[in-house]
Structure formats: C-alpha cells, structure tokens
Amino acid sequence: MSSFLNFSSKFGNKTKPKRSSSAVRPLFLCSPYCNSSIVKGNFKTIVQLPKYVDANEWLAVNVFDFYNYINMFYGSISDFCTLRDCPTMSAGPGGFEYLWMDGHKKTSRVPAPQYIDFVMSWIQTLVNDENTFPTKDGREFPPTFQQTVRAIFKQLIRVFAHVYHSHYDKMLSLCQEGHFNSLFAHFVSFGREFDLLDKKDIVPLQELIDIMDSNGILC
Secondary structure, eight states: OHHHHTTGGGTTOOEEEOOOOOOOOOGGGSTTGGGOOSOSSOSHHHHSOOTTOOHHHHHHHHHHHHHHHHHHHHHHHGGGSOTTTOSSEESSTTSEEEOEEOTTSOEEOOOHHHHHHHHHHHHHHHHTOTTTSOOSTTOOOOTTHHHHHHHHHHHHHHHHHHHHHHHHHHHHHTTOHHHHHHHHHHHHHHHHHTTOOOGGGGGGGHHHHHHHHHTTOOO
16 A cells, blocks of 8 residues: 555546547536535635644545545445446546556556445545544644645546446436535535646536536535
8 A cells, every 4th residue: 555655646647538429418417407406605614724723634534524425425326336337437428537557557447336446445545544644642644645635536536527427317316416416516615725636637527517616606
C-alpha cells in the first residue's frame, strides 16, 4: 500500500474516451429527474470551513462521510452492476472508460464492479491508516494529506459517473434520485470549496453540474 500512495496523484489518470454511439439523452439529464433534490437553497454554508476547526480535520470528516454515503448508494444497486452488464468501468455509452492502475503503475481494463471494489477497499485502507487519517491526540496530518484527498475525490467522482450513466434507472426504481442528486451536489460543492476536483474529472457529469448550477444548488 505504501508504494501505491507514492503515486496517488497519478492514480487512475488513464482514461480512454470512447466514440459516441448513441444520441439518447441519459435519464439523469431529463426533467424532472435532473431537478430532483431534498435540499432547498445551496450548500455554501454546509461546505465552508467552520470557525475554529482545523482544515485537515474538516477534510477528513467530510471525505469519510462521502465515502460511506457513496458506498451505501452503490451497494443499493450493486446487484445490477455485474461482470456481464458492466464489463468495463465507464461513464456511459460513448463516455469515458477508466483503466485501473495497480501498485506497479501497470494499467489494465477491469469490469466496473471490480474497479469500484478496488476503489472502496483502497479508501477503507486509507481511512483506517493512523498515519494518513490520524485520530489520536497529538498526531499530525501528513504534508501530503490534501493530495491524498484529491486522489480520493478523483476516484469517487468516477463512481458517481458510472452510477449516473449506467444505473440511474435503478435509482429511480428505488426512489433515491433526490437523495443521490443531493449527495452529488454536496460532493461537487465541497470539491469546489477546497479545490479537490480537476476540470477533466467532471467532464462526464458536466451537463448535470451545469443544470445544478443554473438551479442555484451548487456553490
């Protein structure tokens, strides 16, 4: 794991754009689903660093929550994310295909359920590592902590993108779209507030972000 963390800033950078093969508009971009939310107003006051709170502590607490909530939502539809139906980790037909990079910097194409399992296991290992996410008094966050958080955000938004593009119909069947959209809006707002997301990472969900911007839900 330590060798893996040495190149966390490059982790999973390999994306392969795929040629568009369909003009069908994704469900998550269609009204009324794209406007569904359980939040009124925007997330500005929620994501701002509270007074007297250490910035790294704030990052750590929120990253832990985002990880748990995204893992929970994915778990609710994981029975439909199979090796047969999702043979690659992609953000929809004609979207982006994400290649896995292992601890030896070797990239490979893996099915979406395996990729997401790798991501969630990796994050779980990080948050359980006292050297990376310190919980004891007197322990300091490492100098590379924000870099690690950015690497985590890079992977979590890929999970969002896969679920939105490949499994949003299941979210609708479970009546979870308002909660999932709100979690995504919170995630993006937090990422903006602390500069945790690169522009290239949000491309597969840029249209949804634009809609949320126009609705005033993002900060």
